[in-house]
Amino acid sequence: MRLKTLEMVGFKTFPEKTVIRFSPGITAIAGPNGSGKSNIVDAIRWVMGETAPTLLRTKSLEDVIFSGSEGHPPTSFAEVNLILENSDGIAPSGFESCAEIQVTRRAYRDGESEFFINRSPCRLKDINELFLDIGSGSRGYCIIEQAKVQQVVVSRPEDVKLLIEEAA
Amino acid sequence: MRLKTLEMVGFKTFPEKTVIRFSPGITAIAGPNGSGKSNIVDAIRWVMGETAPTLLRTKSLEDVIFSGSEGHPPTSFAEVNLILENSDGIAPSGFESCAEIQVTRRAYRDGESEFFINRSPCRLKDINELFLDIGSGSRGYCIIEQAKVQQVVVSRPEDVKLLIEEAA
Amino acid sequence: SSERFLSTFEMVNGYFSELFPKLFMGGKGFLRLIENEDILESGVEIVPQPPGKRVKNVAALSNGEKALVGIAMFMSLFSVRPAPFLFLDEVDSPLDEKNVDRFYSLVRSISGDRQVILITHKKRSMELADYLYGVTMEKPGVSKVVTMTTR
Amino acid sequence: SSERFLSTFEMVNGYFSELFPKLFMGGKGFLRLIENEDILESGVEIVPQPPGKRVKNVAALSNGEKALVGIAMFMSLFSVRPAPFLFLDEVDSPLDEKNVDRFYSLVRSISGDRQVILITHKKRSMELADYLYGVTMEKPGVSKVVTMTTR
Numbered sequence: 001m002r003l004k005t006l007e008m009v010g011f012k013t014f015p016e017k018t019v020i021r022f023s024p025g026i027t028a029i030a031g032p033n034g035s036g037k038s039n040i041v042d043a044i045r046w047v048m049g050e051t052a053p054t055l056l057r058t059k060s061l062e063d064v065i066f067s068g069s070e071g072h073p074p075t076s077f078a079e080v081n082l083i084l085e086n087s088d089g090i091a092p093s094g095f096e097s098c099a100e101i102q103v104t105r106r107a108y109r110d111g112e113s114e115f116f117i118n119r120s121p122c123r124l125k126d127i128n129e130l131f132l133d134i135g136s137g138s139r140g141y142c143i144i145e146q147a148k149v150q151q152v153v154v155s156r157p158e159d160v161k162l163l164i165e166e167a168a
Numbered sequence: 169m170r171l172k173t174l175e176m177v178g179f180k181t182f183p184e185k186t187v188i189r190f191s192p193g194i195t196a197i198a199g200p201n202g203s204g205k206s207n208i209v210d211a212i213r214w215v216m217g218e219t220a221p222t223l224l225r226t227k228s229l230e231d232v233i234f235s236g237s238e239g240h241p242p243t244s245f246a247e248v249n250l251i252l253e254n255s256d257g258i259a260p261s262g263f264e265s266c267a268e269i270q271v272t273r274r275a276y277r278d279g280e281s282e283f284f285i286n287r288s289p290c291r292l293k294d295i296n297e298l299f300l301d302i303g304s305g306s307r308g309y310c311i312i313e314q315a316k317v318q319q320v321v322v323s324r325p326e327d328v329k330l331l332i333e334e335a336a
Numbered sequence: 337s338s339e340r341f342l343s344t345f346e347m348v349n350g351y352f353s354e355l356f357p358k359l360f361m362g363g364k365g366f367l368r369l370i371e372n373e374d375i376l377e378s379g380v381e382i383v384p385q386p387p388g389k390r391v392k393n394v395a396a397l398s399n400g401e402k403a404l405v406g407i408a409m410f411m412s413l414f415s416v417r418p419a420p421f422l423f424l425d426e427v428d429s430p431l432d433e434k435n436v437d438r439f440y441s442l443v444r445s446i447s448g449d450r451q452v453i454l455i456t457h458k459k460r461s462m463e464l465a466d467y468l469y470g471v472t473m474e475k476p477g478v479s480k481v482v483t484m485t486t487r
Numbered sequence: 488s489s490e491r492f493l494s495t496f497e498m499v500n501g502y503f504s505e506l507f508p509k510l511f512m513g514g515k516g517f518l519r520l521i522e523n524e525d526i527l528e529s530g531v532e533i534v535p536q537p538p539g540k541r542v543k544n545v546a547a548l549s550n551g552e553k554a555l556v557g558i559a560m561f562m563s564l565f566s567v568r569p570a571p572f573l574f575l576d577e578v579d580s581p582l583d584e585k586n587v588d589r590f591y592s593l594v595r596s597i598s599g600d601r602q603v604i605l606i607t608h609k610k611r612s613m614e615l616a617d618y619l620y621g622v623t624m625e626k627p628g629v630s631k632v633v634t635m636t637t638r
């Protein structure tokens with residue numbers, strides 16, 4: 001499986017629909033401080049099923065919804081679509097015949113979250129299983145940030161062991 | 169008071185006597201990762217009387233003594249001299265007549281530490297008082313590093329209050 | 337004594353509200369005293385408001401924004417109890433080029449007759465300093481300090 | 488099961504010992520299993536030995552050295568359980584120019600047919616990537632993504 005497109009609407013600093021196409025190889029993302037680069041990574045974590053507010057840099061899950069800015073009113077919901085392409089023929093179980101898989105997460109201000117796979121409603125558990133099958137989970141090793149890198153070197157041996165157990 | 173010279177011998181990655189002269193204005197220190205820049209800051213903290221091993225990035229105080237490297241045997245002691253110049257006529261109490269003040273700290277492998285002011289032995293307490301008089305202490309605001317900067321923004325209100333109390 | 341604390345608080349808050357818009361090119365930053373019957377429980381909250389944004393929670397700030405808020409805070413504390421010298425160790429590392437310049441002009445403005453020693457990997461900071469020292473390891477594990485340039 | 492753990496440990500250790508000298512241009516890095524009667528108490532210790540140095544305690548490592556050790560560790564975990572994509576958010580920020588290049592060639596060597604997305608402020612990383620996206624805020628508080636270059 002490979003990343004094809006990420007679509008965000010109403011998520012953090014992306015009130016209007018924003019589409020990012022991914023290519024094979026290495027893609028760099030650059031831009032000024034506070035412009036929204038790490039918010040893109042948060043969108044990936046969120047659509048992959050992350051539910052802990054602190055791992056999304058929020059106090060509560062509704063804080064991912066665009067809270068408004070000088071020229072733009074707040075939005076009433078946040079939605080992220082992640083479209084994966086079956087480029088290498090190794091699809092998660094149950095999706096062997098799909099050329100693409102679209103995963104959708106939507107959240108409203110009342111705290112309700114909806115999940116969809118290929119536009120049909122599903123549970124959070126289905127999303128977690130899907131990404132585990134692919135080998136990436138929101139807490140796996142596919143998202144690495146600087147604080148985590150510095151942290152691992154000085155952490156206690158039990159914590160390093162836990163990291164290896166997760167990979168087992 | 170103003171910084172004039174820092175002399176290090178046997179301290180961390182400075183086995184041989186190293187002298188740094190300070191000038192007025194802004195001095196930048198640059199160099200590769202692991203070359204010894206932050207060790208200079210640790211030397212300043214140490215000679216100003218810092219006794220907590222973790223604030224010197226060590227497990228115990230003897231770890232500040234050069235532990236040897238490929239071509240260089242370990243040293244048996246560490247010594248740092250900080251020479252301050254009375255450039256503005258505002259000297260700490262008891263030192264009004266000194267044009268310069270030399271503060272020395274020496275440590276041996278058996279854990280003993282010796283302190284000197286203008287080459288005569290003194291106690292750690294005298295060193296602490298001297299630097300408090302000047303307005304800088306090893307834990308004051310005259311040494312700021314990146315981890316501390318990121319930390320203060322997300323710390324609890326009681327901890328921010330403590331910072332202000334220290335300045336009071 | 338709480339008298340001394342309150343007057344120090346007012347001074348730090350004064351500096352913070354002045355430095356914040358300089359670093360963020362606008363917006364407002366201030367410190368809020370959280371009163372509590374039990375004085376031990378009371379605290380101080382940092383309230384950053386970058387220009388054009390509605391920040392609900394400081395944890396949502398970016399790496400660079402957090403660094404700028406923290407710099408404004410420490411520079412305010414330093415201004416209230418100025419030491420004759422200031423060491424800044426890689427404080428500029430999360431900042432983009434424009435913010436490195438703003439940070440640098442802030443350092444310049446507070447240096448006055450004090451000595452500032454800036455440990456940095458940013459070329460911009462090296463260029464703007466009055467003096468530049470290099471630290472290298474010609475022999476593995478042994479540091480050597482060389483003078484690079486002077487103004 | 489402890490069988491599975493041990494075989495994973497061996498694999499991660501294998502990658503770590505291979506990646507460490509590539510990042511540090513020499514030296515040795517390995518993981519040590521700390522056995523304990525009470526299996527819950529046992530743990531894994533990271534043992535970094537940069538070339539020419541005798542590191543007694545990981546806390547004494549510099550910012551840049553810690554980042555390189557951490558990068559070697561995460562890249563080893565990633566290699567054992569490879570995901571189809573990898574996001575790296577400002578992992579290169581404490582590194583000097585030479586280490587940015589070494590980090591980059593490590594990323595290149597593990598990217599293979601996987602997608603790597605690198606958020607960075609380092610010009611060097613931007614130049615070497617296959618694709619470059621810019622994120623800006625033309626209207627305050629609202630992000631806009633633009634495609635910059637492609638190979």
Ligand SMILES: Nc1ncnc2c1ncn2[C@@H]1O[C@H](COP(=O)(O)OP(=O)(O)OP(=O)(O)O)[C@@H](O)[C@H]1O
Nearest residue numbers: 012033034035036037038039065066067398399400
């Ligand atoms: N729900 C939300 N609504 C509006 N703005 C938000 C929301 N959540 C976060 N933000 C804003 O997003 C900004 C942070 O963006 P982000 O962390 O992506 O920056 P960045 O590009 O990674 O910057 P840096 O290079 O400094 O790390 C903050 O200013 C924060 O206020």
Ligand SMILES: Nc1ncnc2c1ncn2[C@@H]1O[C@H](COP(=O)(O)OP(=O)(O)OP(=O)(O)O)[C@@H](O)[C@H]1O
Nearest residue numbers: 180201202203204205206207233234235549550551
């Ligand atoms: N007592 C000691 N004897 C020998 N070497 C030591 C001692 N204490 C620390 N070191 C070494 O000093 C090095 C760290 O140096 P320092 O933190 O000053 O680097 P730096 O120049 O600040 O690098 P960076 O730019 O990555 O922050 C480590 O490699 C560590 O092993």
Ligand SMILES: [Mg+2]
Nearest residue numbers: 037038398399
């Ligand atoms: Mg960021």
Ligand SMILES: [Mg+2]
Nearest residue numbers: 205206549550
């Ligand atoms: Mg350092």
